[in-house]
Amino acid sequence: MAGTSESEKRFRFVVVGGGIAGVTCAEQLALQFPSEDIALLTAAPLVKTVTNFRQVSKTLQDFSVEEQPASILEEKYPNLKVIHSAVKGLHAKQHVLQTENRQVFHYEKLCLCSGARPKLLIPDNPNVLGIRDTDSAQEFQKHLSKAKRMVVVGNGGIALELVYEVEGCEVIWAIKDKAIGNTFFDAGAAQFLIPSLEADKPEKALPCKRTRYTTASKDGSGELGSALGPDWHEGISLRGTEEVSHRVHVEYECEIKTIYSQQDFMKSPLHTQETDLGLWPVYAHLTNGKTFGCDFIVSATGVVPNTEPFLHGNNFELADDRGLKVNEHMLTSVPDVYAAGDVCTAGWEPSALWQQMRLWTQARQMGWYAARCIVADVLEEPIELDFCFELFSHITKFFNYKVVLLGKFNAQGLGSNHELLVRCTKGHEYVKVVLSGGRMMGAILIGETDLEETFENLILNQMDLSSYGEELLNPNIDIEDYFD
Numbered sequence: 001m002a003g004t005s006e007s008e009k010r011f012r013f014v015v016v017g018g019g020i021a022g023v024t025c026a027e028q029l030a031l032q033f034p035s036e037d038i039a040l041l042t043a044a045p046l047v048k049t050v051t052n053f054r055q056v057s058k059t060l061q062d063f064s065v066e067e068q069p070a071s072i073l074e075e076k077y078p079n080l081k082v083i084h085s086a087v088k089g090l091h092a093k094q095h096v097l098q099t100e101n102r103q104v105f106h107y108e109k110l111c112l113c114s115g116a117r118p119k120l121l122i123p124d125n126p127n128v129l130g131i132r133d134t135d136s137a138q139e140f141q142k143h144l145s146k147a148k149r150m151v152v153v154g155n156g157g158i159a160l161e162l163v164y165e166v167e168g169c170e171v172i173w174a175i176k177d178k179a180i181g182n183t184f185f186d187a188g189a190a191q192f193l194i195p196s197l198e199a200d201k202p203e204k205a206l207p208c209k210r211t212r213y214t215t216a217s218k219d220g221s222g223e224l225g226s227a228l229g230p231d232w233h234e235g236i237s238l239r240g241t242e243e244v245s246h247r248v249h250v251e252y253e254c255e256i257k258t259i260y261s262q263q264d265f266m267k268s269p270l271h272t273q274e275t276d277l278g279l280w281p282v283y284a285h286l287t288n289g290k291t292f293g294c295d296f297i298v299s300a301t302g303v304v305p306n307t308e309p310f311l312h313g314n315n316f317e318l319a320d321d322r323g324l325k326v327n328e329h330m331l332t333s334v335p336d337v338y339a340a341g342d343v344c345t346a347g348w349e350p351s352a353l354w355q356q357m358r359l360w361t362q363a364r365q366m367g368w369y370a371a372r373c374i375v376a377d378v379l380e381e382p383i384e385l386d387f388c389f390e391l392f393s394h395i396t397k398f399f400n401y402k403v404v405l406l407g408k409f410n411a412q413g414l415g416s417n418h419e420l421l422v423r424c425t426k427g428h429e430y431v432k433v434v435l436s437g438g439r440m441m442g443a444i445l446i447g448e449t450d451l452e453e454t455f456e457n458l459i460l461n462q463m464d465l466s467s468y469g470e471e472l473l474n475p476n477i478d479i480e481d482y483f484d
């Protein structure tokens, strides 16, 4: 690096974002170009690093994530410089970035990994919370510790975990679908999981080998932190003021129509119609006509990519979900600007068995692959789309069950051209296989099924399974031996 003045610096490679995508990308670049200096610009004081990485099968990956001070990363990679300052502007034609603390960075190749933030039902309402990073999780905990009832809106992974983990507080869960968790599951899997919500939580959750956050980043600056991942709730008490374990009431097929503060509610016609709702800090009026008073509302209705600082004056092509559209080399529509993780949207023709989901695993894979693409570009070498984009695979935990999702696990995009095979043992396991034209296209495995490797192989090799029919899920057949 050759500094041209105190506030102006030149790096051949600059990565923006200290989440999993940005850190993975910066680490790879640092390894590939040991004689170049790489800058990682990030808004949050801590960075996310992947630890205990384990390749479970060909495509399934499991790892832990730790939030660490930037110095740990810099010690590991002497050519990596972490700069704690949010980027506020990009002049892509000049290859220049500006940060909030008035620094200017010149780059040759840039990778944007600024993540996404929760879609909030209404911004700046102290009684409507989103959960994204350590700070917002702590804010949530603060509200919960004084709460008797909350309303949760949304049906994705965060909402699922939340309603299960929270104790001592009544939860009204408003979902727009016919079944819980439909981002990940079908109605059958939802039915399998529902009893866990109705039962008391086990005294002590089974040991969980996933992430734990040891460091908090509370500096009150309102900075954009990294997104949390699995077990974001580990180490923080998710308890309200009541004695109950779970008390979850699901309102299906509805959304929030209006949110009222206590004052506004008292003045509204609803107050005269619904006199027995009690006195609450906030009220949620749902599209199904029902109204619930509560201590606070959690908005878990998905995320919006953090693109704003980069858009002004540049010609980025955005996808329908507002992500930066990237091609099969993770390159945006702007020359020399790559993107990875939650901020980007895959713009290439995906494999028949893969879809983008804004998940941790994909943030890591994209960050790693973006770095490889930058290397190939600089060295003028060809590069093919990485194998990890061949098959969607995700391993996680919901309601204390191991959950493995493979391929088109919910028959996404298959229309009516598919059949399902299901095996379910209440409280033990739920196995669903999606077949199309006799070939396995996807699977959901809940519980300790031990089927992930075999099914992954059957999906990848697209073997014609028509002749096996329902035998495929016969519990008395050792399927692994069968296909060996």
Ligand code: FAD
Binding pocket: 016, 017, 018, 019, 020, 021, 022, 041, 042, 043, 044, 048, 085, 086, 087, 088, 113, 114, 115, 116, 131, 132, 133, 157, 158, 224, 225, 226, 227, 228, 229, 230, 231, 232, 306, 309, 340, 341, 342, 343, 358, 359, 360, 361, 363, 396
């Ligand atoms: P992020 O981790 O969001 O990192 C973005 C980085 O960019 C941050 O360091 C931020 O400070 C920085 N940044 C933002 N703007 C700027 C700027 N202008 N200038 C400089 N830096 C900037 N995924 C799973 O796979 N499994 C789960 O169980 C799971 N659970 C989740 C639970 C919660 C509560 C949440 C919120 C998310 C969960 N996810 C889960 C999703 C997962 O956390 C994200 O997909 C993943 O972290 C995205 O990584 P990223 O690096 O793209 O973005």
